[in-house]
Amino acid sequence: MKLVIAGASGLIGAALVDQLSRQSHTLTLLSRTERQSKARNQRWLKWRPGEPGEWEQALDGADGVINLAGEPIADKRWSRRQKDRLRSSRIETTRALVGAMSSAQARPKFLINASAVGYYGSRGNETVTEASPPGNDFLAQLCLEWETEARKSEALGTRVVLLRTGIVLANRGGALKKMLPPFKMFAGGPLGSGQQYVPWIHIEDEIGLICFLMENQTGGAFNATAPNPVTMTEFARTLGAVLNRPAWARVPASVLAVMVGEMADMLLASQRVVPDAALKLGFKFKYTQLKGALLSLRL
Numbered sequence: 001m002k003l004v005i006a007g008a009s010g011l012i013g014a015a016l017v018d019q020l021s022r023q024s025h026t027l028t029l030l031s032r033t034e035r036q037s038k039a040r041n042q043r044w045l046k047w048r049p050g051e052p053g054e055w056e057q058a059l060d061g062a063d064g065v066i067n068l069a070g071e072p073i074a075d076k077r078w079s080r081r082q083k084d085r086l087r088s089s090r091i092e093t094t095r096a097l098v099g100a101m102s103s104a105q106a107r108p109k110f111l112i113n114a115s116a117v118g119y120y121g122s123r124g125n126e127t128v129t130e131a132s133p134p135g136n137d138f139l140a141q142l143c144l145e146w147e148t149e150a151r152k153s154e155a156l157g158t159r160v161v162l163l164r165t166g167i168v169l170a171n172r173g174g175a176l177k178k179m180l181p182p183f184k185m186f187a188g189g190p191l192g193s194g195q196q197y198v199p200w201i202h203i204e205d206e207i208g209l210i211c212f213l214m215e216n217q218t219g220g221a222f223n224a225t226a227p228n229p230v231t232m233t234e235f236a237r238t239l240g241a242v243l244n245r246p247a248w249a250r251v252p253a254s255v256l257a258v259m260v261g262e263m264a265d266m267l268l269a270s271q272r273v274v275p276d277a278a279l280k281l282g283f284k285f286k287y288t289q290l291k292g293a294l295l296s297l298r299l
Contacts, residue, residue, distance in 0.1 A: 001214070004058050006030040006047075006093060007068030007114070011174045012165070012206055016066070017042070019207050028058040030069075049096035059097070060104035064214060066112045067150070069093045073116070073139070074178070078262045087142055090114075094149040101153055110159040112213060113150035117166045117199050117225060119143035122269035125197070129276035130164070130221040139266055147221070159219040166199030166225040166273060168206055171297040179239065180299065182249065188240055189249035191256055194233030196270035199225040202287035202296065209275075212283050223275045227288050235290065242294040 003020065007013045008029040020027055027042045029035070035044040047055040059065060071089040076082050094113060101107055120128050121135015134144045147162050154160050167175045182188045201209075201224050209224055230238070240247030257264040275283070287293035 001063040002026045002028075002061065003064050003066060004028045004030065004055075004062045004108070005066045005068070006097060007070065008044075009035070010068055010072075011168060011170055011172060012114075012203070013068045014172070015170070015203055015207050016068070016210060019211065023211075028055075028062070030055050030058075049093045056100040056103065059100045059108060061106040062104075062108045064110040064112065065097060065101065065108045066210065066214075067094055067097055068114045070114060073118075073266070074175070074263065077260060078138070083138065087145075090142065090146045091149055094146060098149060098153045098156075101158065102156055107156050108158055110161065110214065110219075111150060111153050112161040112163060112210060113147070115143050115147050115150075115162045115164045115221070117164050117223065117271050117273045118266060118269075119147070119164050120271055120273065122196070122265070123272065124270050125272060128223075128271060128273045130223055131276075137265060138262065154219075159217065161213050161219055162221040163210065163213075164221055164223050164225075164273075165206065166201050166223070166229075166271070168203055169200055169293050169297060170203035171299060172203075174203075176297070176299070180243075183240060183243050183245045183247070186245055187249045188236060188243075188245060189247050189251065190232040190236040191251050192232065192253040192268040194231060194236070194250065196232050196268055197229045197272040198232050198235045199223070199229045199271050199273035200235070200290065200293070201225050202293040204296075205285050205287055208286065209278060209283055212278075212281075216281060218281060220277065222277045223273050224278075225273045225275050226285060226290075226293070227274060227279065228290070229272050229274065230290050238290050239294060242291065243299060 118139035
């Protein structure tokens with residue numbers, strides 16, 4: 001296929017580019033900075049969402065667009081300015097891509113657009129599927145607005161897939177990069193009560209699901225999470241066991257709120273999310289249990 005990918009340098013994007021390059025797809029990769037291509041079937045284009053450029057022509061005749069762009073959610077404290085960045089890096093980017101798609105003579109057949117399990121808000125012990133309604137906190141409303149922008153391309157005849165991703169387990173970065181240091185210093189443990197559910201997915205399954213949805217003709221929302229979410233306490237114990245470290249150092253919710261502010265709501269949210277839509281479509285997860293997923297990463 002001829003594909004355009006935004007957010008290709010991030011954790012998921014970089015792994016996806018590696019996989020798609022090996023499959024001999026032709027890739028146009030959009031970046032806000034100048035980059036050099038590593039393979040013949042790749043080319044990087046510098047872009048600024050909302051500003052005209054060569055990147056717009058790349059969408060004309062493309063088979064599909066994969067939009068993974070967005071300021072990392074947990075990298076900085078959620079000040080008013082940072083929340084504006086989180087929003088604009090998602091909404092304006094998606095709006096720009098959909099606008100360019102609408103101007104194309106040969107429009108892309110599909111748009112796979114990133115979203116997050118934050119769409120659902122905190123749901124306690126409730127089993128959450130793609131049919132569950134959105135929450136009403138900051139992150140839920142951000143995801144809802146993000147998805148609404150992506151869905152506008154459905155009016156163009158484009159198949160739209162909304163990928164609601166949980167915590168991605170990878171050894172190159174992501175959530176584990178922040179979790180590992182305290183565990184390795186014998187000071188790891190659960191956040192808050194530890195009873196909240198944590199939706200997770202192995203990076204290989206995240207990439208596998210995206211490739212699966214590229215080929216499938218179904219649109220709509222898909223939870224990119226493993227079939228077996230765990231509680232925070234179980235997550236911490238399993239990670240500790242894999243690292244041969246204890247998991248005793250619980251971080252109280254009050255302390256977490258002081259440390260990270262409003263972001264604590266996201267870290268303490270309980271989301272028992274299951275990938276109902278992907279399983280019904282026949283996607284086979286390689287890693288369904290947390291321990292096996294962590295062991296595979298050779299942490």
